[in-house]
Amino acid sequence: MSAARPERHVPGVKRHAPDGDLAVRIEHLDVTFATDGGDVAAVKDVSLDVRAGEVLAIVGESGSGKTVTARSILGLLPETARVDGVVLLGKDDIVTVDESRLRELRGTEVAMIFQEPSAALNPVYTVGWQLAEGLRAHGNVTRRAARARAIEMLARVGIPNPSRRVDDYPHQFSGGQKQRVVIAMALALAPSVIVADEPTTALDVTVQAEILDLLRQLRDETGTAIVLITHNMGVVADLSDRVAVMLNGRIVETAPSRELFAHPKHEYTQRLLAAVPRLEIVDRPLIAATGVPPVVLAKGLEIEYPGRFGRGGFRAVKGVDFEIHAGEVLGLVGESGSGKTTIGRAIAGLTRVSGGSLRVLGTEMNGVRERAFRPLRKQLGFVFQDPGTSFNPLLTIAQCVAEPLIVHGLAENPVAARPRVDELLEAVQLPKAFGDRYPHELSGGQRQRASLARSLALNPPLLIADEPTSALDVSVQAKVLELFGELQKEFGFATLFITHDLAVVDQLAHRVVVLHLGEIAEQGSTAQVLGKPTDDYTKRLLASLPVPDPVEQAARRSARMAAMQAGR
């Protein structure tokens, strides 16, 4: 531990600059990539600055250039990029600085927090080793001192029992803890700027709330400037002081958060904010037809993934009861590992049921043979999470949508199926001409519409939608959800809507089932579960959801903190 260190811990004393000094200044930045399809200008004439102790959020949809802008602060752009302009970090211009100076700056002046913590940590070294690696790379630190500093950093980011956990490997930490370790690595050399690229996107909402608290606390303690890249307006409202909105490589608006959320000036910002799903809690009762048996009926449903030789299997779903009535939209909500996707896959016959009973469209799925279930597939649509991979890349959209018609003998070949395909594309509001395009020639939202068209091709009474909008940008998500609601009303199919986003469920579902670790925490009508939750887990889930409004979010945050204090 060097003598210069302790001063950072005194609150209010900023190591690099007095409060308000510039940490990074970007002027007229242009970034152009050479690709197979010609040059692509990713960032156009962007000027930004970040002050010490400030959190600047860069928001925008995918492809807006927000990540490229942030990465240019670290000089982390591929060789094919051509960078013009000035990125001033302290006294160094990152654009012109040489490789060895750049290496010195990384870590000491600027650090990065990545989106996927498990990918950012090396699985074959202990976290202590990885933390020490960064320290030893910059300056002559003894092994012992580096280890002591690693333990100190782990304690700082809230890893319990750091002196023991320092020798653990990444896989021994949970996702949230791994992200804490990554943050510790970023903070180890007290950089003046931290670039956080979607730091909470891969995490569950409850963990996300904790990580955001940690980032805020560290910012207050060290006065580090944070450049936060995110597409989640709730996260922006929670953490940021100032927001820059990017569209097609340009900054269209920069404003303090409160001002931006209250009075968005640019038309695009207004559109973006309007598209963010909010909890409104509308009662949406279903006028159920009496005497019709439920489409899906689960009783004590258990699903187990077989374990490796000599080890027991993993029970993903542990005795779950629920039902989906004809024409009903059931929202299945849960965090990762709750078993929600497993249940959806079991209903579609993609995963075997190991115990209890699951009746789908009148057929018992426990022990069903593929041959017996295949004819039933006609009555079942499935929308996958990632529209990018759920289409065969070598077939045109029309051929993909025609596939169910051909498989079930309703059309001889894609040409004969074309009239029906055009009808379906029209139903999902895609131009007919899109049928002749290949999947990669469509945007994410368009592909998800086409996916919806394919799943509805046979007019199924049951649709399973597995996180259909979580890979989409908010404004696109809003349109797809709206379309989905319209189609559901028009065709009246029952739906199992699987999602981790409570606000999305709130927009569509008649009833909600909340899953927690393979068991049902709570189920009931949407208004009841989201409005007056009785279960502790549901309450925690709701409290952790960041609201896209800085003022309200600040209030919610203090309420959540108070609840946590009281809970201890």
Added chain:
Amino acid sequence: MAGFRKLWNRLPVVHQFKQSIGLQRGMLVTGLLITGFFLLIAALAPVISPYRFNQLRDSHGLFGAQTPPGPAHLLGTTSGGYDVLSRVIWGTQTAFMVIIVAIALSFFLGVLLGLLSGYLGGWLDRVLVVIADAVYAFPSLLLAIVAAIVISGGQSSLWGGVLAAAISITAVFIPQYFRVIRAETVRIKSEAFVESAKVIGASTPRIMFRHVLRNSTRTLPLILTLNSSEAILTLAGLGFLGFGIEPTSAAEWGYDLNKAVSDVTSGIWWTSVFPGLAIVLVVLGVTLVGESLNDLADPRLRTRRRAAAQTPADAAAISEPFSEGAEQVL
């Protein structure tokens, strides 16, 4: 016409040629030129070759053994009294015939087995993988010799010899195609679009051939070219070791090299240099094509032109927003 152009640009080698720049393009072009040159020679062998490959005499009588290069025999004659130039030219034809037969046989069988093994899995997969590994563990030339003996049984007509060589090469190559296709199939099997086909209710053969097979053939052009060069080497090796084709049935470089071994020590260089050079050049050409296809297929290895410094007009052209157009449709 536009449709034809589109198809043309998507063809394996043409597509990569358009992508390439600099040294990689140089490699590809050199490889294509050498290979094309030999293909042309093979096709025109009857026209350009001064004599037949098994011709020992013309109107002036016997050629004579080991005559040095001269006006009558541009590259001299072999110890057996054949014309070296004619043997080299006709040898090209034999080489390409063996390549085509060997590749065609191993290609179809290997791809089919790989697809079945990868997609169906289970005991079939395990058995096939073990067999493929066992074949791999054998020295390939030894295996080819055994196959040649079993197949031809000492007989060596043109097609008998070609087939023997081709089939023995096939035995060595099937595991390569098998492995590549199996690995790709296993990867693609877990892709969402295969699952979506399953959910639709498509039958297993339909999923295998319509959805999986077509997506797992990306690396095939590459293995095809690399295997072609290996096929020539194996054929030459077989010929050199005496398991090749008799000189009366077809011209074969390996056989000629074998017969030229004793000539080298007595200063007769032309009998060995020219067949050897032919082998080296064909292998070089085909390998260059294969290696550059390999580099171009991988975006990380592919070099691209750096983005050019742009004028304001260019910048405006680039910013032609694709996503904005897409948004309007949404």
